Amino acid sequence: MMSSTATSRKQLLTASWVALIDSTIRRDAGVLVADGKIAACGDASQLRRDHPDAEVTELGSAIILPGLVNAHTHLELSSCAAGESPTSFVDWILSMPRRIGREPNQRADALFAESTRLGIEQCLRFGVTSVGDISQQMHVTRPLLRASPLRAISYGEVIGLGKRRSRFEELLPMAIDDSQASDRLTIGLTPHSPYTLEPDAIRRCVTLARQRQLPLAIHLAETPDEEEFLRSHSGPLREMWERLGSWEDFPGTFDGTPVQFAKSLGLLDYPTVLAHVNYCTDADLDLLAKAQATVVYCPRTHRYFNHPPHRWREMLSRGIKVVVGTDSCASSPDLNIVAELRLLHELAPEHAVQSIWKLATPPTPRHADFTVFDVSSDDPLRELLESDRVPGEVWLSRDGTCIRFSKNG
Numbered sequence: 001m002m003s004s005t006a007t008s009r010k011q012l013l014t015a016s017w018v019a020l021i022d023s024t025i026r027r028d029a030g031v032l033v034a035d036g037k038i039a040a041c042g043d044a045s046q047l048r049r050d051h052p053d054a055e056v057t058e059l060g061s062a063i064i065l066p067g068l069v070n071a072h073t074h075l076e077l078s079s080c081a082a083g084e085s086p087t088s089f090v091d092w093i094l095s096m097p098r099r100i101g102r103e104p105n106q107r108a109d110a111l112f113a114e115s116t117r118l119g120i121e122q123c124l125r126f127g128v129t130s131v132g133d134i135s136q137q138m139h140v141t142r143p144l145l146r147a148s149p150l151r152a153i154s155y156g157e158v159i160g161l162g163k164r165r166s167r168f169e170e171l172l173p174m175a176i177d178d179s180q181a182s183d184r185l186t187i188g189l190t191p192h193s194p195y196t197l198e199p200d201a202i203r204r205c206v207t208l209a210r211q212r213q214l215p216l217a218i219h220l221a222e223t224p225d226e227e228e229f230l231r232s233h234s235g236p237l238r239e240m241w242e243r244l245g246s247w248e249d250f251p252g253t254f255d256g257t258p259v260q261f262a263k264s265l266g267l268l269d270y271p272t273v274l275a276h277v278n279y280c281t282d283a284d285l286d287l288l289a290k291a292q293a294t295v296v297y298c299p300r301t302h303r304y305f306n307h308p309p310h311r312w313r314e315m316l317s318r319g320i321k322v323v324v325g326t327d328s329c330a331s332s333p334d335l336n337i338v339a340e341l342r343l344l345h346e347l348a349p350e351h352a353v354q355s356i357w358k359l360a361t362p363p364t365p366r367h368a369d370f371t372v373f374d375v376s377s378d379d380p381l382r383e384l385l386e387s388d389r390v391p392g393e394v395w396l397s398r399d400g401t402c403i404r405f406s407k408n409g
């Protein structure tokens with residue numbers, strides 16, 4: 001299925017366009033790679049003259065982009081099917097065991113492993129070379145990620161509330177176990193959400209992340225029910241716990257919004273990645289801006305749940321960092337990150353296309369990971385947002401060499 005060709009240590013990739021996004025888009029350009037790192041980017045013929053010893057690969061009528069980033073997904077759920085939009089968020093959560101679709105005699109680990117493999121394969125097919133992966137099956141997903149060509153932060157997910165409080169203690173040591181860490185796999189931690197953990201547990205996660213300098217993430221302000229749950233432990237999310245037979249009240253309601261709640265627990269005083277933030281007030285935006293927070297917006301998942309318009313453009317204009325994610329295949333048709341950008345382009349056609357691409361690319365690409373699309377127009381970034389093209393190939397830097405990893409079609 002995939003072919004890999006190792007080449008020399010000084011390499012020059014040229015194409016009709018190079019856009020490393022942080023800088024200007026260049027025509028008839030090239031990227032020079034030395035020891036697996038981006039060493040220079042510029043005019044193709046100039047780079048050829050300056051580096052006659054580099055091995056040149058001409059990619060022709062194409063655009064070289066940095067390897068794309070999917071900042072929020074759950075690879076272990078990649079064999080789920082989103083299907084029609086659910087009647088409510090709680091119904092969707094309660095439908096998860098059915099969506100995961102474990103056969104009577106199938107071992108859970110085998111199912112999650114197969115799902116994770118599918119997810120990794122999809123990432124590469126759609127040009128994603130870095131993922132923020134949320135995982136509750138860390139013992140399954142981490143060895144697979146470690147062996148895969150992807151760069152990943154594996155956020156070990158912890159949950160546990162009410163009668164299921166003890167689940168938190170079981171999951172926590174597994175979540176922060178770094179025995180699978182490598183130069184491409186970073187171990188992170190994610191307290192799942194304000195409605196699946198008690199405040200003390202979230203506080204402990206923040207403290208641990210701080211002590212061990214772990215990447216930290218949380219699902220925040222995803223549904224309108226979250227605030228009601230925080231304020232009075234009532235509403236649809238309380239009913240969800242009751243339907244699961246696990247409700248038991250715990251101390252600590254919070255009189256405020258989910259974003260204010262996050263602030264009160266120290267989550268905004270740490271570079272926590274906040275998934276969704278679909279519901280926020282003007283005052284919340286102020287808090288997020290002051291914290292220089294990072295928000296992951298998952299456009300197709302957002303549409304699937306019929307949330308009101310996301311405030312991503314206001315966030316960007318206030319200096320809040322916004323990145324995109326696909327979320328899982330249980331709420332999104334696939335892990336095609338460019339399809340997320342296409343939806344944003346459709347929702348905000350006046351928004352600069354280069355700035356849309358920024359939401360799925362690293363701020364300062366250093367690793368020589370590239371996603372290459374065939375293009376034919378004079379406005380290739382727009383052309384790709386207005387087509388349904390998939391990448392022609394992906395190049396990944398491994399062990400000091402940039403390797404052509406896949407050639408689609």
Ligand SMILES: [Zn+2]
Nearest residue numbers: 134275327328
């Ligand atoms: Zn998620």
